[in-house]
Amino acid sequence: MHMKKQKKWFIVAAVFLAFAIGAYVTTADQEEKLQYSKETKLQRKAKAVEKENLPLSWREVESEEEIKEFYEGKIRSLKLARDKGLTTKPQVSTSVQRRDGRIQINELWHNGRVVHILYSIDLSTLVSEEKNKYTRPPSLQSLQLEAASQSEISVETFGRPIKFPEGVIFKNRLYTFAQVPSFTGKGVPEDRNTRFKPFDKELATTFNFHINGQAFQTEPVPLHYIYSPEEHHLGTYTFSKTYEEKGLMIHPLELNMGLDKNTFTIKIRDKAGAFNQMIEGAILMGNGQRISLAPALEKISGKEGVYETEFYTSFEGKKPPETITFNLERVHLAGDDSYSFDLEVSEKDLNNASRKLVDKKIAEAKGTDIILMQKNQHGSRNSMNVQLNFRPQDHEQEEVLVSSSPAFYSKTPDQRPKNVHIKSDNGKADKVLMRGSGDFGYFDVKEDLIKGASNLSVTVKNVPHAKKINHSFEAKKQ
Structure with a gap:
């Protein structure tokens, strides 16, 4: 028995010795040792x-x-x-x-x-x-x-x-x-x-x-x-209450929260047919985190008045809360308001790629000041970019103009109405699309309207507005 044990230990020792020699051989040519x-x-x-x-x-x-x-x-x-x-x-x-x-x-x-x-x-x-x-x-x-x-x-x-x-x-x-x-x-x-x-x-x-x-x-x-999308899912939150006023019905349905993406669905019906497929608000997570939302809503095929949006703001807490709150601040509605202003231009606007800060009030409508923020000259692109800001004259007012073009979120860019009408004193004219969202908007002016010109007359028609809602909805985790 003693001899068998001794033989067994010799075998174990030989295995360890072989391992040590092997480790030495594989690392001997390296400058850095293994530990x-x-x-x-x-x-x-x-x-x-x-x-x-x-x-x-x-x-x-x-x-x-x-x-x-x-x-x-x-x-x-x-x-x-x-x-x-x-x-x-x-x-x-x-x-x-x-x-x-x-x-x-x-x-x-x-x-x-x-x-x-x-x-x-x-x-x-x-x-x-x-x-x-x-x-x-x-x-x-x-x-x-x-x-x-x-x-x-x-x-x-x-x-x-x-x-x-x-x-x-x-x-x-x-x-x-x-x-x-x-x-x-x-x-x-x-x-x-x-x-x-x-x-x-x-x-x-x-x-x-x-x-x-x-x-x-x-x-x-x-x-x-x-x-794995399923493993990234954190929870589904279902809302129960509905907001209704003057033919406008808003019912948040659910929020699917994940570490990869968040999907928010909401049902909105407007008897006047003016809903412009955008809302503004925030989701309060219960741990102090506030997720601001100003999403473009996409219609869900086959479900009347139901829209959804995806956003990617990550959850900051240690675990998902049991309840959340959605604060709906404003809803965007189509309108028939318009405003006009003049722009001074020269061919220098095409030759020099520069930025001119203005920050000047150029028009007003529906209790909103329209501010010309800056003109960006794109020399290589032979166009000029005009940027606007929309400021309410009274922060407590119920409605304020916004930059979105009519049907901005329900149609592709080539199908959206071009509601910015531009006339140049060189005899040329054009219609272009207003881009942007909320309080910020911009549009481009083509080269042939600026060459040989000193002034552009701009009229923006059918301007949407944001209606203040300020209503909260609570949802529980399912």
Whole structure:
């Protein structure tokens, strides 16, 4: 029996010895040694650098808990996503070509609209090899994603620099993050038709950096991107009360709240047929969070008078509240009001791409002052952009003009009525669309109305107005 036990221990010792030799062989050619963490996971020790050689003085933290707090302070709803198990932790690293260091991808969160990539990069990757050489803040320019049997595609990150508030240093690594648009199952950037579709795919991911003004690329690393709409759902809130006055009936139906998107449905009937498919209000979450809403409402096919809108403001609390309140402030209605004003112009407006701030009252109607805020000259586009602001003369008044064009939200841009009528003293005339919403509006003037002209006469017809409601509706979580 004693001999059997002794033989058994020899075998165990041999296994450990073989493992140790194997570990030595695989790391002997590397400059950086491997070490075990307290959790007994094999981790690579990042090379120390002189902090004064870094391009920015990022804040240094003392613990992994501070890294966690940094990310949750920068990425709204990340804590709740972590609590719901919606993030994945690849914990894989890859080298940066021609640089002395590596990047490690620590965590991913795909919420259907944005992919959050939490990663760390060795400080040795960011410093210049030449002494006393100026270094610039690094930036992640783009990602290359590649799946089996598919061509390589690129996802831009808009070259966002890794700024001082967007990173912290811990044990010779910079911990930061990237946020890129979501992509479809085929690995191409998402659009309105593919957004929020379930996604579960492993893609070879390459990071393209600009470091000190030069382009660098990582070796591709396989990352598993997962998005489940059902798991991002936080709750459904149902409203019960209805507002009715002078032929206008408003009944909020429900709010579907999620970490990816929020969908709000409402029923509105107006006997006068003047509803212009826009409301203004706010949702109060019970924890002090106020979500302002000024949405364009889309009709739901097959449901008379029922509209919906999506918005993406993230919930800030630790858990969804049991009740919420919707404060309806104003409803936009079509109208037959009009106003007119003159604009001084010259051909300089076409030759110089500049901005002229005005902030001058140019007209009034329905108790509203129309303010010319600025004229933007777009030399390369050969047009001039005119921006207006609408200010009530009395903040307590029931109705005020707004910028939206008639039927702005119920028709496509090419079908909307062009209610801005422009006459130039050079003999030319045009009709254009008023754009914008609420208190801010703008329109464009074409080149041929400005050439050889000194004055434009502008009349805006059939101007919608906002009617004050100020009514609250409560909803309970189902």
